[in-house]
Amino acid sequence: MADTLERVTKIIVDRLGVDEADVKLEASFKEDLGADSLDVVELVMELEDEFDMEISDEDAEKIATVGDAVNYIQNQQ
Amino acid sequence: MLNDKTAIVTGASRGIGRSIALDLAKSGANVVVNYSGNEAKANEVVDEIKSMGRKAIAVKADVSNPEDVQNMIKETLSVFSTIDILVNNAGITRDNLIMRMKEDEWDDVININLKGVFNCTKAVTRQMMKQRSGRIINVSSIVGVSGNPGQANYVAAKAGVIGLTKSSAKELASRNITVNAIAPGFISTDMTDKLAKDVQDEMLKQIPLARFGEPSDVSSVVTFLASEGARYMTGQTLHIDGGMVM
Numbered sequence: 001m002a003d004t005l006e007r008v009t010k011i012i013v014d015r016l017g018v019d020e021a022d023v024k025l026e027a028s029f030k031e032d033l034g035a036d037s038l039d040v041v042e043l044v045m046e047l048e049d050e051f052d053m054e055i056s057d058e059d060a061e062k063i064a065t066v067g068d069a070v071n072y073i074q075n076q077q
Numbered sequence: 078m079l080n081d082k083t084a085i086v087t088g089a090s091r092g093i094g095r096s097i098a099l100d101l102a103k104s105g106a107n108v109v110v111n112y113s114g115n116e117a118k119a120n121e122v123v124d125e126i127k128s129m130g131r132k133a134i135a136v137k138a139d140v141s142n143p144e145d146v147q148n149m150i151k152e153t154l155s156v157f158s159t160i161d162i163l164v165n166n167a168g169i170t171r172d173n174l175i176m177r178m179k180e181d182e183w184d185d186v187i188n189i190n191l192k193g194v195f196n197c198t199k200a201v202t203r204q205m206m207k208q209r210s211g212r213i214i215n216v217s218s219i220v221g222v223s224g225n226p227g228q229a230n231y232v233a234a235k236a237g238v239i240g241l242t243k244s245s246a247k248e249l250a251s252r253n254i255t256v257n258a259i260a261p262g263f264i265s266t267d268m269t270d271k272l273a274k275d276v277q278d279e280m281l282k283q284i285p286l287a288r289f290g291e292p293s294d295v296s297s298v299v300t301f302l303a304s305e306g307a308r309y310m311t312g313q314t315l316h317i318d319g320g321m322v323m
Contacts, residue, residue, distance in 0.1 A: 038251065042206060 004051075004077075005070050011046050012066065015039065025067035033066075047073065078304055080105035083157040085149070087111040087140050087197060088167030090118035092266035093216065096292030097164050098122055098133075100300045106162065107132040109153050113139050113167065132157070140167045140193030143200075150200045160204045162303045165194040165238075166216040170268060172227045183230045190234035191241070198245055202254070211254035214302045215242050216295075219262040219318045235260075239314050246312030255311035257302050262318025264290040286319035 009023045018033050029035040044060045063069050084101045088094040090112040098108045112119035119135040126133035138145040168190045171182035205211030221235025246256040263280050295317050
């Protein structure tokens with residue numbers, strides 16, 4: 001958990017240029033972290049690369065918060 | 078000018094696509110020569126590009142088939158590792174009057190000429206977004222702007238390409254990917270040679286520059302759109318038609 005969260009957080013900080021302290025599990029990419037739709041698509045792409053997995057479009061659409069991303073990745077592993 | 082850039086040109090075994098592939102290579106690009114049927118012709122283009130000292134591969138893919146397109150992108154990345162330029166050129170005609178047009182004539186043209194552009198655009202977007210740069214150039218047609226009797230399917234697809242160009246331009250601009258279209262007029266190729274002589278004569282009368290275009294008249298504009306000089310243009314449709322439609 002900690003490791004996944006750490007890696008996800010790093011990607012979000014790099015990609016969205018937000019403060020690490022703001023990347024909380026309940027934070028919404030669009031509402032809290034200032035991401036637009038394309039940013040979210042890109043985040044998903046980077047998560048795919050980082051965790052060496054494929055996230056289907058249907059699943060990707062359900063990933064709205066940091067917690068959603070972390071849970072999804074852990075459930076797949 | 079385009080040194081070490083990777084360009085994918087669909088439908089590049091002959092006609093306008095061939096000329097585009099050769100012109101991009103002349104400007105320095107390595108080229109993926111996509112074809113659907115004519116492997117021998119595609120290999121000729123590849124050989125010609127290699128003789129200029131650039132790299133080239135021929136890749137068979139039906140652009141209307143997303144899996145084919147995906148495989149083409151994978152192969153491109155495994156050989157060249159970047160995709161800087163995509164030229165959506167592949168196209169067919171199945172002309173008929175609306176009253177006589179069969180469903181498969183409509184579907185084939187829409188699937189290759191319009192859905193094919195969508196498939197290829199979608200497939201390269203991931204790589205171009207990562208690179209934070211890319212050029213997509215869609216080959217529409219002047220009849221997509223003006224309409225043309227006997228070509229409802231082709232015109233609908235080519236007009237669709239102009240709309241698709243504008244939407245993709247707006248979606249991708251923030252990632253430094255530009256998307257423009259060209260609308261060639263009457264260009265002498267295998268595709269237009271099939272037209273009846275009287276139709277050709279009638280068309281010539283409507284061209285202020287008083288000649289049919291050559292594939293190189295089109296590929297020079299594509300090379301410009303792929304170049305650094307066109308960096309501040311996106312979502313545009315350039316008419317290359319000798320002034321036919323203004």
